[in-house]
Amino acid sequence: MMEIPGLGPFLLTLKLAGVTIMVLLILGTPLAWWLARTRSRLKMPMEAIVALPLVLPPTVIGFYLLIVLGPQGFIGGPWMSLTGSALTFTFTGLVVASVLYSLPFVVQPLQNAFESIGDAPLEAAWVSGARPLDAFFTVAVPLARRGYITAAVLGFAHTLGEFGVILMVGGNIPGETRVISIAIYDHVETMAYSEAHAMSAILLVFSFIVLLGVYTTNRRWRPL
Amino acid sequence: MTTDEILYARFSLQRSNFHLDAELSIPNHGVTGVFGHSGSGKTTLLRCLAGLERSDRGQLRVDGIHWQDGSKGLFMPAYQRPIGMVFQEARLFPHLTVLENIRYGIKRKRTESKPVDLDHVIEVLAIEHLLNRKPDKLSGGEQQRGAIARALLTGPKLLLMDEPLSALDGACKAEFMPFLQRLHNELLTPIIYVTHSLGEITQLADHLVLMENGKTIASSPLDTMLARLDLPLAREEDAVTVINGVVSGIDRQYGLAQVETAIGILYVEAQGLSDHSQLKVHIHARDVSLSLKQPESSSTLNIVEARISEIAECTPTQVNVMLMADDTPLLSRVTRLSCDRLDLQPGMKVYAQIKSISLKRSF
The missing domain is CATH 3.40.50.300 (P-loop containing nucleotide triphosphate hydrolases)
Structure with a gap:
């Protein structure tokens, strides 16, 4: 059967980035909200933890994840006994790794957006009768819309470009963990330059189109 | 309560x-x-x-x-x-x-x-x-x-x-x-x-x-x-007395309205007023000057006979004089110099000349 070279890894990459960004937006929202509004002493340590993936080499994150997610790890172990399969070298494991790896790219823009909203509109919502959760969804989230767009794009794009962590945690299993960056690496290793060219070009063009689309829509939305 | x-x-x-x-x-x-x-x-x-x-x-x-x-x-x-x-x-x-x-x-x-x-x-x-x-x-x-x-x-x-x-x-x-x-x-x-x-x-x-x-x-x-001199309100730059009034007549020829108030009849600009309309008269303390004798041939229309009830320093150069006109307080602000020259004392009878009046329609 004739296959378009690189399509499998490319689709897998999209799936991984898509799932990761969904998880990140759901988990990142309360975390960013808390960071934006808390006066707790835990705020700064928490911010430092969130920012760690920015400075650590992917191999360090990958190494720890390999240990934690592995069959003997304190997440991988329970997961293994619960589901019967390991977290390492699986798609689910990749999602967990990507969520951690791309966390700052989602949390930081959201936190900035929430911080810039300030108390004023929220107080206006409360005195209009909105409960805090209601005020959050009807006032804070719409006002943080640009932050959400930035967070989604950065998180998605960063997951697309992920390599080191995946190599450590996921290996190179076609259809499961062989994402496009791994496939390209593999082709280059085996001197299959034409395949490497094709895949790299796909990723390059795709990334450009996504970013261009975002920047143009963002411009159009400016007069909020 | x-x-x-x-x-x-x-x-x-x-x-x-x-x-x-x-x-x-x-x-x-x-x-x-x-x-x-x-x-x-x-x-x-x-x-x-x-x-x-x-x-x-x-x-x-x-x-x-x-x-x-x-x-x-x-x-x-x-x-x-x-x-x-x-x-x-x-x-x-x-x-x-x-x-x-x-x-x-x-x-x-x-x-x-x-x-x-x-x-x-x-x-x-x-x-x-x-x-x-x-x-x-x-x-x-x-x-x-x-x-x-x-x-x-x-x-x-x-x-x-x-x-x-x-x-x-x-x-x-x-x-x-x-x-x-x-x-x-x-x-x-x-x-x-x-x-x-x-x-x-x-x-x-x-x-x-x-x-x-x-x-x-x-x-x-x-x-x-x-009407309380002991409060900082009376020391404000634009301290004011507010008195309720009712329009009791309008002189079209001169464009003035007669307003009946607790301190007597006052003349104000008739602009926009109709007979019997209720209003609040605002008299700024700095627009009320005092005279010991009934001023004759004065251009000031609104002159009210009153008794001094209290005098209090306002600024180093000015004093507040609280007047009672028919039991209604009226605040006047004069220089300390004038106060001393006229030897103003509580209980004295004075004539308050009101230089200008602003109005507010009452509700």
Whole structure:
């Protein structure tokens, strides 16, 4: 059967980035909200933890994840006994790794957006009768819309470009963990330059189109 | 506690460099002005009433219901209190149109709220043509009118206003005042109006609470308050006496109206007045000069016979002289030099010449 070279890894990459960004937006929202509004002493340590993936080499994150997610790890172990399969070298494991790896790219823009909203509109919502959760969804989230767009794009794009962590945690299993960056690496290793060219070009063009689309829509939305 | 009291509050609040120690009781009708200089705690007091600031030791009872009772750990959160609040800046939600902003409040009406007529509020505030616009397309005054509509249409038992004119420039302020006066006139919601402008207070308020250094130092009807020399109010640059009056005749030839007041008949510009209309006469203390003899052949139309009840220093060069004209207080401000030259003493009979009078239509 004739296959378009690189399509499998490319689709897998999209799936991984898509799932990761969904998880990140759901988990990142309360975390960013808390960071934006808390006066707790835990705020700064928490911010430092969130920012760690920015400075650590992917191999360090990958190494720890390999240990934690592995069959003997304190997440991988329970997961293994619960589901019967390991977290390492699986798609689910990749999602967990990507969520951690791309966390700052989602949390930081959201936190900035929430911080810039300030108390004023929220107080206006409360005195209009909105409960805090209601005020959050009807006032804070719409006002943080640009932050959400930035967070989604950065998180998605960063997951697309992920390599080191995946190599450590996921290996190179076609259809499961062989994402496009791994496939390209593999082709280059085996001197299959034409395949490497094709895949790299796909990723390059795709990334450009996504970013261009975002920047143009963002411009159009400016007069909020 | 008086029978027509809607609100009783006592708050004690400690912030890093500020201590609020306030007690007040608000009548269930009209506008209660809360007056004080910046930093006196007016806004903090209002935020306590709204539930946006939490004082551990505090009591707040509105319409017989406890909203806050520090001794029982009771604190009703802001979103449950049937109040409307208008902030210094309009704080309309920027992602919603004016109408959507108004609907935001209506949808979240609290159970105890009163019914309010949307069309009437829109008409009083003249915002019909603004309803479908986003706030950033409106002037400051228009935004503030939208914000007032949003607050009013939640059907509040109390409308709290925190210096709603302070973000507007001079021309906008003048334009805005009639809307506030109509609000006061036509909607029966009691209003608590915080400001540091004595002009706004005398134009709007019926009742006054005075604040200084985080404390409420006095509270009573406006006219009583204005007549007290011991309060800082009388030392304000534009200290004023407010007297109720009724138009009893209009002289078309000279364009003057006769106004019957407790201190006698006063002549004012007839512009816009009709017979029998009720109004409030504003007499600035600096516009009242004193003479020991009945001035003859003076160009001043309004001369009132009065007795000096009290004299108090105001500035190093000026003194406040409180007069009683038929048991009604009238404040005069003269230089200390004049006071000494005329040897003014309490109990003396004087003639007060009123150089100018401004008016406010009464409600």
